[in-house]
Amino acid sequence: MKIVKTSDLKGGEVLAKPILTSEIRVLLSDGIVLRPEYIAKIEELGIKEVYIKEENIQEEAALLLKSDVGNIFHSKVKNIIEKHTYHNNKELIELSHTADNIIESVLEEPEVINKIYDIKERSSDVYEHSVSICSYATLLALKLKFSKQSVHDIAVGCLLHDIGLRYVTVPFTDRDVESFTKTELTEYRKHPIYGYTALQNEKWISELSKKIILSHHELIDGSGYPLKAKDIPPEVKVVSVCDVFDEMICGIGCKRQKVYKAVEYLKTFRGFLYDVNIVNTFLEFTAVYPAGSSVLLSNGFEGVVVKQNKEFPDRPIIKLSKSESGVPITEQSFVDLTKVNNIFIEKVLE
Numbered sequence: 001m002k003i004v005k006t007s008d009l010k011g012g013e014v015l016a017k018p019i020l021t022s023e024i025r026v027l028l029s030d031g032i033v034l035r036p037e038y039i040a041k042i043e044e045l046g047i048k049e050v051y052i053k054e055e056n057i058q059e060e061a062a063l064l065l066k067s068d069v070g071n072i073f074h075s076k077v078k079n080i081i082e083k084h085t086y087h088n089n090k091e092l093i094e095l096s097h098t099a100d101n102i103i104e105s106v107l108e109e110p111e112v113i114n115k116i117y118d119i120k121e122r123s124s125d126v127y128e129h130s131v132s133i134c135s136y137a138t139l140l141a142l143k144l145k146f147s148k149q150s151v152h153d154i155a156v157g158c159l160l161h162d163i164g165l166r167y168v169t170v171p172f173t174d175r176d177v178e179s180f181t182k183t184e185l186t187e188y189r190k191h192p193i194y195g196y197t198a199l200q201n202e203k204w205i206s207e208l209s210k211k212i213i214l215s216h217h218e219l220i221d222g223s224g225y226p227l228k229a230k231d232i233p234p235e236v237k238v239v240s241v242c243d244v245f246d247e248m249i250c251g252i253g254c255k256r257q258k259v260y261k262a263v264e265y266l267k268t269f270r271g272f273l274y275d276v277n278i279v280n281t282f283l284e285f286t287a288v289y290p291a292g293s294s295v296l297l298s299n300g301f302e303g304v305v306v307k308q309n310k311e312f313p314d315r316p317i318i319k320l321s322k323s324e325s326g327v328p329i330t331e332q333s334f335v336d337l338t339k340v341n342n343i344f345i346e347k348v349l350e
Contacts, residue, residue, distance in 0.1 A: 003052075016051040065106070065131070116310060143284070144281060150235050157210075216243050305317070320334065
């Protein structure tokens, strides 16, 4: 609790003690969030200072796979796939067990279905990409109430979906699609066929997992590749959404983008290129502004995202760092965007 001058109130603060009138009547009770109209009334009554609750919110990143666990899976997938040569698939069967381990790790997270997760842009590592979409797709399939077998097949398909990129000879990381020549783009878009061809005769991989490897770039309007198919199994549609989102934020087959831009892409093309229900379910657990993001608020203040708000992926809690005039804020000061209606994130700062 701290005393704040009424003239310094910005809106969004939480009262720690009630404000009383001269007749000892409660004007505003403790715990209420101060709105601009409340502040104007307080000033009109000549109240110079109020007690405000102090928040001590530590930066919190809710990760679907903890970094140390994710690193273990990344190393395992990389080691197995890098030993792979065309049609020499003996060691790949280990990835079936790795997929089950990732599913178990996701399920170990308390209240996994109801959380919002921080997913951050990063370098274009295809093995980390495969592990990441395996975790997203696992959670998405669980939220969509897919069968246990489907979840397993999705996870296996995710870990192997880009194995065909090992046989692509053109550079494809962090590049705008427009920078590809026609020949380069044709070669890059063969990677699902390369992967499927290498694994189509394997008995330990289900037909659904093979379908994921072949069809993860197909789109519901038939404009995808390599087959321009429209009849796409729901499990493949799940992987397609997770795949394009993660490709955008790590720069595989495209220029790397910020998370909020990948979110806007999915919002724009849901119902046209991607299944509406699957996209909406994916966005339920995806933080638009991951913890650690520097942002500019609509009131001119700058801050850093420190925590997500359940059910409001685009309204996180911000730790303020600079005032609207650019003056650094030294005392801990937070704004919870779910508690104020007149402040929103203007843009993400580089």
